[in-house]
Amino acid sequence: MKRLLSVLILFSIFFSTTTIAAELPANLKELQEELGDKIKLMSVDDDDFEDDNDNEFFVLMVKSSQDERDIDMRPLMRVTVRLFDKKTKTTVFAQVEKKAGKLPGNDRYAGSTKWEFHIPFGDMKKPKLVAYAVEFGVMEGSTFVPGAFEYDDVESAEEIMNGEGTKVKMTCPVSKHETNSDGD
Numbered sequence: 001m002k003r004l005l006s007v008l009i010l011f012s013i014f015f016s017t018t019t020i021a022a023e024l025p026a027n028l029k030e031l032q033e034e035l036g037d038k039i040k041l042m043s044v045d046d047d048d049f050e051d052d053n054d055n056e057f058f059v060l061m062v063k064s065s066q067d068e069r070d071i072d073m074r075p076l077m078r079v080t081v082r083l084f085d086k087k088t089k090t091t092v093f094a095q096v097e098k099k100a101g102k103l104p105g106n107d108r109y110a111g112s113t114k115w116e117f118h119i120p121f122g123d124m125k126k127p128k129l130v131a132y133a134v135e136f137g138v139m140e141g142s143t144f145v146p147g148a149f150e151y152d153d154v155e156s157a158e159e160i161m162n163g164e165g166t167k168v169k170m171t172c173p174v175s176k177h178e179t180n181s182d183g184d
Helices: 002-021 026-038 157-161
Strands: 039-050 056-066 076-085 090-099 109-120 128-140 143-152 171-179
Touching: 026 039, 026 128, 026 143, 039 128, 039 143, 056 076, 056 128, 076 109, 076 143, 076 157, 076 171, 090 109, 090 157, 090 171, 128 157
Parallel strands: none
Antiparallel strands: 039 056, 056 109, 076 090, 076 128, 109 171, 128 143
């Protein structure tokens, strides 16, 4: 019995490892590794704010960087979140993709890009972030290839999108490359 249990445990570990490894074909795995050297996620933070019209928003703030030698590369930021509001017992999820702007020329890129992703509270009172998937990569045909990624309480964006809750709209009103003011 112990041997059978050991074999089942090893099989499940092997199967889950190969399933994860098989998510991208070999040629895209190579692209993913190359991208990992060129693009980075520096931080992920959340907050909320109220606009001038008293509308409240959940905000996910992301800071990324990319190799300034790849001035023509315009990676795609894909953010997927799940929020839960205790007071209304509401679970919502959202996903948005935003392409990075072209890097500023003349050595003005200061090495980072700030992003903000907003979800209106709607009927929720004080939603809390319960899971997120932040992925920074490129489209290769119809496949998204993340070069940098951070997951919190999930293993993939699909886990959030296929989970419980109501889908809501998320926007990205801020995507700004930080620049050196003097060009240094």
